[in-house]
Amino acid sequence: MEMSFEDAIAELESIVDKLEKGQLSLDESLALFEKGIKLVRECNDKLKNARQKVEKLIEENDELRTEPFEVEE
């Protein structure tokens, strides 16, 4: 499952903390570093690719439905 932005950034923060505390083996720190860099890229991608989608909620005959909502510029 794809990670949410919130989880991704929280994990990235914890990785940076862990690395800065040191006391990791080279293998561990390399693995964490690799993961961290991946998360930086993922977070940036998520931010860059975020798009606004607006829907309109309509109640009709006691049924809820949504339809795309065009935003006037």
Next chain:
Amino acid sequence: MVFEEKGIYTVGEFTLAVKSILTSGQFNDVWIRGEISNLTNHNSGHRYFTLKDKNSSLQCVMFKWYNRNLRFEPEHGMKVLVLGDLDVYELKGVYQLKVRAIRPDGIGELYKAYELLKNKLALEGLFSPERKKPIPKFPKKIGVATSETGAVLHDILTVINRRYPVNLLFIPTIVQGEYAAPSIVRSIELLNNTDIDVIILGRGGGSIEDLWAFNEEVVARAIFNSRIPIISAVGHETDYTIADFVADVRAPTPSAAAEIAVPDRQELANHISRLGDRLIENQRRSISDRISRLTDLKANVEPRLLLERVADYMQFIDELTQRQSLNIRRLLEVKTSLLNAHGGKLDAVSPLGTLLRGYSITVKMPYKTLVRSVADVEKKDELSIIVNDGRIKCGVNDKEECKWK
């Protein structure tokens, strides 16, 4: 006095006759200004009160099915405008106004109603900070309840799109007038059945009458009961509605509400890039630390250095050897001189010197027992005489005892 019986009413007939005149239409849909007194909120849900001014009073009843038109809680002494139709209460034969709507008469009365409701809800704990729900930091979907027309929706969408584009669910909501309160309540309820993370309830600026729906109790309760946190943004920065007090967060304007609802993409990008920098910087340092440690270790096992060390050891061994041989020589010298000294002493007691001077030693064979006395030998014994340069074998021919001294 004789009365011509040209027609006698029963009480009921008369009352009906009056009623038919009074309710013929002339007194339908009338607005009347007055002050509320003797207000009774009956258990049945109907309200009974007297509307009066300094000259007269008018009995009023407001049946509970008109309560939805009540946009504030009427109180004794309140100056109001009531809308209703004249009616006759046949049982008592009194005329009364069947009230369909009540409005506060003038701004002052609106503020009075506002203060009354605010105090009531505050006492109930609807504004208490511990009842506020937290606003999610990174919402995935935001519900927006506001009017389909007007700048509010546009402002909210624009700000969110600029800061942190995210999915939005807009629900057209009436935000002004008689139908506003039920529409707002409905919107909040419907949005609570969707998968949004936060609701923005917004309306542009206006007079206290324009914003009145946001001061109604049903709206306050709907906000309070919402499972999803609500950011209110009603009117201008200086307008405080009751909805603002109940909402989980109050934003001064709709744009501000949008800013509260989502983080800033640029700030986040900066934050991420700082985290990335820290990651890289830390890794660089960690690796360079390890390299320098490795260099140190390598230096310790380098051949040239090893050779130097071996040479050092060899020199040390040489030194030791030299020191040792010196010691041995010295020891030998000491032992030699000791030996010479002992040798001299030995010479002094050696019989060899005596033999050289012409003395000899006689031993009897075969056991080489020393002969000291004539008594030591018998005739025919084999003797060996040791002289300076050899032995002489001979036999005992005879013996004779002499006194030499």
